[in-house]
Amino acid sequence: MLDLSAFEKALHALDEAIRAGGSEELKLLLTPGQYNTLRYGLVQRFEFTYELSWKFIKRWLEANLGAVYVDGVSRRELFRIAAEHRLIADVEQWMFFHKLRNLTSHTYDEETANEVCTGAELFFRQARLLRDALAARND
Numbered sequence: 001m002l003d004l005s006a007f008e009k010a011l012h013a014l015d016e017a018i019r020a021g022g023s024e025e026l027k028l029l030l031t032p033g034q035y036n037t038l039r040y041g042l043v044q045r046f047e048f049t050y051e052l053s054w055k056f057i058k059r060w061l062e063a064n065l066g067a068v069y070v071d072g073v074s075r076r077e078l079f080r081i082a083a084e085h086r087l088i089a090d091v092e093q094w095m096f097f098h099k100l101r102n103l104t105s106h107t108y109d110e111e112t113a114n115e116v117c118t119g120a121e122l123f124f125r126q127a128r129l130l131r132d133a134l135a136a137r138n139d
Contacts, residue, residue: 002063002138007056007131010049014124017042021117036110043104043113046120050101053127054094057082060134087133088126097123 020026021042027035054075061070061081070078079094088094100119103112 002056002059002134004056004131004134004138007049007052007134010045010052011124011127011131014042014045014049014120014127017045018117018121018124036113039113039117042120043116046116046123047101047104049127050097050123053130054078054098056134057087057130060087060137061085064137087137088130090126093122093126097126 017038021039026038030038058070058078061078064085065081070081073081075098076091076095079088079091079098082088082094083091097119100116100123104116
């Protein structure tokens, strides 16, 4: 049985960051530097939650299929197997999240931050669905 509490906490933190980073009221109250710091926090919470997401996918698949099916597979293949087992719905969407995560580790400019912040909202909805699927199949 997987302990999903770390995933739950990460989702909660990401939700808070999305709400704060997308708040126009907050943007008006903060200096541009403060607001950018807040947005970079959102990027970091996205990174962390994405990493937990794929690792929980892998753990569930290892526990339910066996490590031999997931050890050494590409991220695309991992997501394909996860989709086959109804943990996620769309492999390409999860590859998009993977691309965003890779962008954050190579580049940290305003354009990248904006792209990741926008993608983080879509990711958050899909990560919650993943959490629900994992919880439903967590025997």
